[in-house]
Amino acid sequence: MSPDAVPATRGGARAITAALEEAGVTLVPSVPDTWIGWLMEELRRSRTLRVIDVAREEDAVAIACGAALGGARAAVVIQNAGLLNCGAVIASLVQLYRIPCFFLVSYRGDARDPVYYHAPKGERTEPTLAAWSVRHVRAEGPARIGVQIRQAVAWVEEAQAPLALSFSAEDLA
Amino acid sequence: MSVARRAWLDALVAALDPARDLLVAGLGANARYLPHLPVRVPHFALCDAMGAAIPLALGMALARPDRRVVALEGDGSLLMNLGTLVTVAAAGAPNLTALVFVNHHYESSGGQRLPAVPADFAAVARGAGLPTAEKIDAAGDLAAALARCAPGGPALLVLPTAYDPAEMVPPYSERPDEIRLSFRRALQGLAPHPRGGGGTTRPRGDTRRRAP
Numbered sequence: 001m002s003p004d005a006v007p008a009t010r011g012g013a014r015a016i017t018a019a020l021e022e023a024g025v026t027l028v029p030s031v032p033d034t035w036i037g038w039l040m041e042e043l044r045r046s047r048t049l050r051v052i053d054v055a056r057e058e059d060a061v062a063i064a065c066g067a068a069l070g071g072a073r074a075a076v077v078i079q080n081a082g083l084l085n086c087g088a089v090i091a092s093l094v095q096l097y098r099i100p101c102f103f104l105v106s107y108r109g110d111a112r113d114p115v116y117y118h119a120p121k122g123e124r125t126e127p128t129l130a131a132w133s134v135r136h137v138r139a140e141g142p143a144r145i146g147v148q149i150r151q152a153v154a155w156v157e158e159a160q161a162p163l164a165l166s167f168s169a170e171d172l173a
Numbered sequence: 174m175s176v177a178r179r180a181w182l183d184a185l186v187a188a189l190d191p192a193r194d195l196l197v198a199g200l201g202a203n204a205r206y207l208p209h210l211p212v213r214v215p216h217f218a219l220c221d222a223m224g225a226a227i228p229l230a231l232g233m234a235l236a237r238p239d240r241r242v243v244a245l246e247g248d249g250s251l252l253m254n255l256g257t258l259v260t261v262a263a264a265g266a267p268n269l270t271a272l273v274f275v276n277h278h279y280e281s282s283g284g285q286r287l288p289a290v291p292a293d294f295a296a297v298a299r300g301a302g303l304p305t306a307e308k309i310d311a312a313g314d315l316a317a318a319l320a321r322c323a324p325g326g327p328a329l330l331v332l333p334t335a336y337d338p339a340e341m342v343p344p345y346s347e348r349p350d351e352i353r354l355s356f357r358r359a360l361q362g363l364a365p366h367p368r369g370g371g372g373t374t375r376p377r378g379d380t381r382r383r384a385p
Contacts, residue, residue, distance in 0.1 A: 063232035
């Protein structure tokens with residue numbers, strides 16, 4: 001499948017939506033990219049998820065932290081370019097105050113994404129997350145992504161720490 | 174005309190409703206004063222994460238529509254994240270009110286001046302889509318202004334604040350874990366977690382926003 005071709009099926013996107021609902025997530029602060037746009041079409045159909053359109057990714061992280069402090073669960077849905085913007089707020093809010101924070105990240109620029117201009121950030125994302133001590137898990141396809149989301153949401157609550165679950169277009173199909 | 178920060182904070186603390194309000198303070202002098210004030214509502218203070226107070230309060234407001242969330246932010250912090258006003262307006266949380274303390278200085282890092290433009294934050298907020306944004310000129314008017322905001326937010330109040338290089342701003346005296354636990358317990362109606370509190374005052378500039 002071409003990386004920017006709309007997937008004919010959205011089984012993965014529907015599985016993500018269902019898993020977020022089952023995990024008790026109610027808020028989804030997000031900055032879109034192409035792949036997230038496809039996912040959002042499913043997320044916005046949910047009766048229990050509220051998508052919060054934000055102007056910059058750091059805001060999404062702060063909103064998720066505020067929600068957690070208020071007793072709700074959120075999922076920050078952003079591209080890896082935006083995740084790379086978030087180093088300071090992850091260190092100085094999420095990690096400093098030990099607030100659970102779950103990221104669902106469209107991972108552009110890895111081997112599954114032939115678009116050349118995403119490649120530099122694709123190469124730098126995982127080493128950066130490792131340097132930031134942010135746990136990173138790659139989605140393992142539409143059939144597994146729901147289970148991975150439920151596990152990830154449980155993990156951030158237990159660990160009081162950030163976790164990024166990254167997906168590609170293939171995981172939405 | 175500007176007002177001493179402590180006068181704003183005293184008026185704010187007196188105006189907050191323990192049955193309704195939650196308080197979020199951005200990094201800097203407001204957060205450093207809070208442990209020394211008789212704050213009767215659950216409150217969460219940042220000691221870093223510059224620019225995060227308002228979006229943090231927005232998340233709290235969305236999670237707790239039964240409470241009003243008041244966010245305290247400095248003009249330097251808001252300038253770092255001005256786009257958050259659009260996010261706030263779009264989210265439309267009616268229970269969020271932001272107070273912006275405008276003193277034209279990066280107070281916590283030693284009093285450096287902000288970019289030398291007299292930005293009209295109320296006009297910026299209205300331009301970003303906030304239905305209520307106004308400047309308050311006297312501490313005695315703050316309670317009435319907060320009451321006006323209560324039903325129709327999100328709102329932003331601009332508080333012209335005197336910059337006094339000799340002011341003895343207390344140091345941070347609570348650890349982040351204490352702050353988080355105390356906030357959560359207070360929100361659940363439990364007895365407060367023992368907080369650090371107290372501490373002596375030190376001249377401003379004893380903490381730095383960024384490592385030198």
